[in-house]
Amino acid sequence: MTTSLGELSVSPAISVILPVLNEEPHLAESVDAILSQNYVGSFEIILALGPSRDQTNAIAEKLAARDSRIKLVMNPTGKTAAGLNMAIAASQNPVIVRVDGHAKIPNDYLSLAVSVLRESGAVNVGGVMAAEGVTKFEIAVSRAMRSPLGVGSSRFHTGGKAGEVDTVYLGAFRREAINAVGGFDERYTRAQDWELNHRLRKSGGKIYFDPRLQVTYRPRPNLIRLAKQYFQYGRWRRVVSRSHPGTVNLRYLAPPLTLAGTLTSLILGLLLHPIFFLPAAVYGFFILISSILIAKSIREFFSLLAIIPTMHFAWGAGFITSTKVLR
Numbered sequence: 001m002t003t004s005l006g007e008l009s010v011s012p013a014i015s016v017i018l019p020v021l022n023e024e025p026h027l028a029e030s031v032d033a034i035l036s037q038n039y040v041g042s043f044e045i046i047l048a049l050g051p052s053r054d055q056t057n058a059i060a061e062k063l064a065a066r067d068s069r070i071k072l073v074m075n076p077t078g079k080t081a082a083g084l085n086m087a088i089a090a091s092q093n094p095v096i097v098r099v100d101g102h103a104k105i106p107n108d109y110l111s112l113a114v115s116v117l118r119e120s121g122a123v124n125v126g127g128v129m130a131a132e133g134v135t136k137f138e139i140a141v142s143r144a145m146r147s148p149l150g151v152g153s154s155r156f157h158t159g160g161k162a163g164e165v166d167t168v169y170l171g172a173f174r175r176e177a178i179n180a181v182g183g184f185d186e187r188y189t190r191a192q193d194w195e196l197n198h199r200l201r202k203s204g205g206k207i208y209f210d211p212r213l214q215v216t217y218r219p220r221p222n223l224i225r226l227a228k229q230y231f232q233y234g235r236w237r238r239v240v241s242r243s244h245p246g247t248v249n250l251r252y253l254a255p256p257l258t259l260a261g262t263l264t265s266l267i268l269g270l271l272l273h274p275i276f277f278l279p280a281a282v283y284g285f286f287i288l289i290s291s292i293l294i295a296k297s298i299r300e301f302f303s304l305l306a307i308i309p310t311m312h313f314a315w316g317a318g319f320i321t322s323t324k325v326l327r
Contacts, residue, residue, distance in 0.1 A: 008094065008118050008174070011041030014110055015091030015175075016099055019075065019083030021050035023101030024059060026218055030101050031063050031070065039110040045070045046087040047101075050078030056101070081184040081192040088175075088183060096173040098193075103170065104216035113172035116210045123177035123205035124197060126168025127213025129156050134218070140295070140303035141219040141226060149290035150308055152251045155209050165209040167197040172213075177205050187326045190236035198244055223306060227314040234318025243326055252319075258283060259316030 016034050020027060034045055047060050049072055064070040073090045075083035088096060097113060099105060116125045131142035144150030151157045156169040171193065181199045184192045197207050220226040234255060241248040262280045269277035287308055294308075295301035 008114065010114075010118075011039070012095050012114065013041055013093040014039070014043040014095045014097055014114070015087075015093040016043060016045045016097045016110075017048065017084060017087035017091065018045070018099050018101050019048045019050070019080045019087070020052070020056060020060065020101040021075075021078045021080075021083075022052045022054050022056055024052070024054040024056050026102040026104075027056055027059050028063065030099060030104055033104045033107070034099060034110075035067060035069070036107050037105075037110045038107050039114075041114075043069065043110060044091065044093070046073060046090050047071070048073050048075040048083030048087045050075045050083060052078075079186060079189060081186040081188055084192070085183045085186060088178060091175075094175050096175050096178060098170045098173070099215075100170065100217075102218040104218075106214060106216075109213065109215070110172075112210075112212055116208065116213065117172060117174065120208040120210075121206060122164075122208035123174045123200050124168060124171045125208045125210060125213065126156060126171045127210050127215065128159050129169040129217045130214045131157075131217045131219050135221060136299060137223075137303060138219045138221055140300045141307055142217075143294045143296070143300065144304060144307050144311060145217075145219060147290075147294050149294060150311060152254065154251070155211070159211045160209070162210045162212075163208070165207055166201070167194045168207055168209050169193075169217075170215060171197075174205075177203075188236060188239065190232045191240050194237075195240050195243070198240075198247060223310055226307065227310050230311050230314035231318040234315035234320075235322040235324070236318075237315075238319045238322035239324050239326060255312050255316035256319040257316075259313050259320065262313075 031045060047070065049057050049060055060072055064072050071090060073086045075086055084098065095114060095117065097110060113125060131145040133139035133142040145157060148158050155165060177200055181203055184196050188195055201207055220229050237252055262283050265276055265280035287305060290308055291301050291304035295304050
């Protein structure tokens with residue numbers, strides 16, 4: 001049971017694990033940020049390499065040849081949960097820190113994560129998914145992702161007070177706690193982190209958010225890939241709700257209800273009476289005001305007019321159309 005875990009040492013050895021697939025643009029930056037940590041204890045980096053279609057694996061091999069702290073394991077399926085479990089199996093250290101191949105951690109991240117684990121008594125701690133774009137489109141997406149008008153009030157998106165939460169972004173885990181609940185569920189293509197945190201909490205563990213744990217996240221580079229990402233988010237959140245009844249709240253229901261309400265409004269307005277256009281008009285006004293409040297330039301304003309409803313509607317469509325049942 002997670003409630004019987006022993007106390008962590010001041011500077012326990014850490015295994016940093018990364019599931020990696022098609023991360024050519026960002027992998028070297030991500031790994032270099034880990035190697036630059038000011039952590040006084042020892043740490044290793046384990047890359048679980050999927051069947052990438054770009055030069056990701058070649059980059060990983062060069063990085064491993066350059067530094068003995070980097071280990072490579074193969075993940076033939078390319079699935080995130082499988083890669084995470086393989087990396088955990090290849091590690092031995094008492095603290096497991098998850099980082100993604102398109103994320104960049106500040107140089108005090110490992111030190112701070114261990115400190116928060118010790119002080120909070122949690123089995124998993126995490127902080128802010130600090131979206132930061134490079135291109136103008138990515139910058140606009142990052143503004144939407146860090147605003148409650150774009151993604152809702154999740155603390156790991158928008159920040160907030162430290163404290164217990166349902167889930168966190170990425171996470172620094174007690175190894176014993178992960179082992180006690182059986183690791184990541186490999187049936188999940190997405191939402192495997194939320195599902196694991198749910199099981200950790202059910203077993204008596206605490207999930208803790210600390211806004212000082214900032215992780216730079218690189219958003220998707222275009223509208224099509226953004227839509228696919230959020231469609232998968234919605235689809236797999238519905239799978240979680242089927243597997244764990246009672247875990248869906250109003251925040252998760254907002255996108256599908258918005259999509260259904262807007263489409264119904266437009267159809268009834270066309271077929272019956274213009275008065276039925278009112279709900280769709282209200283949502284359109286919300287998008288207009290949100291874009292004005294979030295944007296820092298005219299160009300971003302027009303980008304956000306497409307980005308925000310894409311995030312909402314793609315998530316909602318994924319949730320509504322999800323039929324997958326895990327067995």
